[in-house]
Amino acid sequence: MNGTGGQEIRPDEGRTNGHGPERSVPLPGKRGWPERQQGPLLLRRGRVGAETTDQRLLDTTGPTDWLHTDPWRVLRITSEFVEGFGGLAELPPAVSVFGSARTPRGSADYLTGVEIGRALAQAGYAVITGGGPGAMEAANRGASEAGGVSVGLGIELPFEQGLNEYVDLGLNFRYFFVRKTMFVKYAQGFVVLPGGFGTLDELFEALTLVQTRKVTRFPVVLFGSAYWGGLVEWLRSTVVEQGKASTADMDLFHVTDDVAEVMKILDDARRRNGGSDQEAAERAAFTAVEEGASDI
Numbered sequence: 243m244n245g246t247g248g249q250e251i252r253p254d255e256g257r258t259n260g261h262g263p264e265r266s267v268p269l270p271g272k273r274g275w276p277e278r279q280q281g282p283l284l285l286r287r288g289r290v291g292a293e294t295t296d297q298r299l300l301d302t303t304g305p306t307d308w309l310h311t312d313p314w315r316v317l318r319i320t321s322e323f324v325e326g327f328g329g330l331a332e333l334p335p336a337v338s339v340f341g342s343a344r345t346p347r348g349s350a351d352y353l354t355g356v357e358i359g360r361a362l363a364q365a366g367y368a369v370i371t372g373g374g375p376g377a378m379e380a381a382n383r384g385a386s387e388a389g390g391v392s393v394g395l396g397i398e399l400p401f402e403q404g405l406n407e408y409v410d411l412g413l414n415f416r417y418f419f420v421r422k423t424m425f426v427k428y429a430q431g432f433v434v435l436p437g438g439f440g441t442l443d444e445l446f447e448a449l450t451l452v453q454t455r456k457v458t459r460f461p462v463v464l465f466g467s468a469y470w471g472g473l474v475e476w477l478r479s480t481v482v483e484q485g486k487a488s489t490a491d492m493d494l495f496h497v498t499d500d501v502a503e504v505m506k507i508l509d510d511a512r513r514r515n516g517g518s519d520q521e522a523a524e525r526a527a528f529t530a531v532e533e534g535a536s537d538i
Contacts (some may be wrong), residue, residue, distance in 0.1 A: 322420040326395075329413050330428045334391060336368035337508060338425045340444045341377025341435030351436050354465065355380025356387075357501050358433055363390020365505060370395060370429060372421075373405040373412055377435040382408035395421050422447060430515070431461040431508045436469040449494050461511040462495040463504050470497055 276290040339358060345351045359369050359381035369385035371378035373394025385392040386408040394409030398416050405412040415421040425432075425444065432448050434441060445464075451457045464470040474497060481487045496507050 319417060319420060322415055322417060323423070326413055326415070326420060326424045327427075329411065330393070330424060333368045333370075333393070333428050334366060335430050335512065336370050336391075336393070336428050337362050337431045337433060338370045338429040338444075339378070339381040339433045339435065340372070340437060340441045341381070342437035342441060343372070343374045343376040343378060344438070345376035345380065345436070347379075351377060351466070352380045354501070355435055356384040358435075358465070358504060359384025359386075359390075359392070360388040361501050361505055362433075362508075363388035363392075365509070366390075367430075367508070368393055368428075370425060371409075372397065372440075373409050373414075375406055377437060379406040379408060381433075381435075382406055386410060395424050397421055426451060426457055429460070430512055431463065433463045433465060433504060433508075434470075436466050449491075452494050453491055458515060459511075460515065461507050463507055464495055464497045465499070465504065467497050467499050 339355070339362075341351070341355060345355070355377045361384070362369050362381075363385040368391035369381050370393040371381050373382070373396040378394070382392045382394060383406075392408055392410045394405045394412045396405050396412060396414040397418060398414065405414070413424070415424075422444065426448065432445070434445050445462070448462050452459055452462065464474075474492075477487065478492060482489055482492065496503075498504060498507070
């Protein structure tokens with residue numbers, strides 16, 4: 243007798259091995275408090291419910307609130323990582339290009355983005371952008387028109403933008419942090435055109451990952467000295483001066499106004515980080531095959 247209405251409950255009772263519903267098992271030595279093991283969860287007292295996990299799974303008339311719970315979101319997050327890794331795994335060496343979605347077509351910054359995208363594609367790099375309009379569209383356009391691999395990683399936003407027409411391989415994400423992982427994982431460098439909060443977010447995350455050695459050191463190039471000069475001076479005269487960053491941290495990025503210098507910085511870093519002559523040979527062979535196919 244143990245305070246359960248005259249019925250003795252053995253330790254193995256309450257687990258039905260698939261035959262009938264689970265029962266709440268009083269915890270021996272704890273005043274008969276109900277206890278249930280639900281997967282990896284241990285539930286006691288008022289946390290013990292009347293339903294089992296299988297019942298809730300098979301009950302088609304139940305509520306749909308579970309679609310909006312955090313455990314379900316974990317599965318969505320996992321699926322986004324799986325789709326991203328699967329979709330981008332076979333990319334050639336790539337460079338992520340960031341910049342404002344508000345850059346007008348035909349502006350100097352837009353034309354620079356097209357030039358950079360074209361130069362990257364001609365050098366054998368895939369071009370990865372956020373897939374939106376403005377500077378992102380410009381880089382995708384340059385890569386696409388040069389016959390390169392043009393990638394857009396979109397994001398679900400309240401103001402829907404959609405992927406620009408120059409994206410040849412596009413992925414849309416619900417979660418910013420999954421999208422950011424793809425920018426970093428598959429890039430051998432970042433080129434940052436003038437942009438706003440989103441561009442600054444991506445820039446400083448990249449610098450933080452390099453600074454803390456969470457990723458292999460790769461170049462971060464800020465294009466447009468007039469635009470970035472004030473930020474760079476603030477970092478030097480305030481952040482570094484007050485000891486919030488080191489002088490060496492200022493070497494984590496480059497500032498330039500020359501597309502040729504962008505390419506030199508990327509190529510030099512690629513050689514230092516293990517880019518081989520074999521890659522160049524493979525790119526040349528691939529180009530030759532494409533040119534031969536176009537003659538057929």
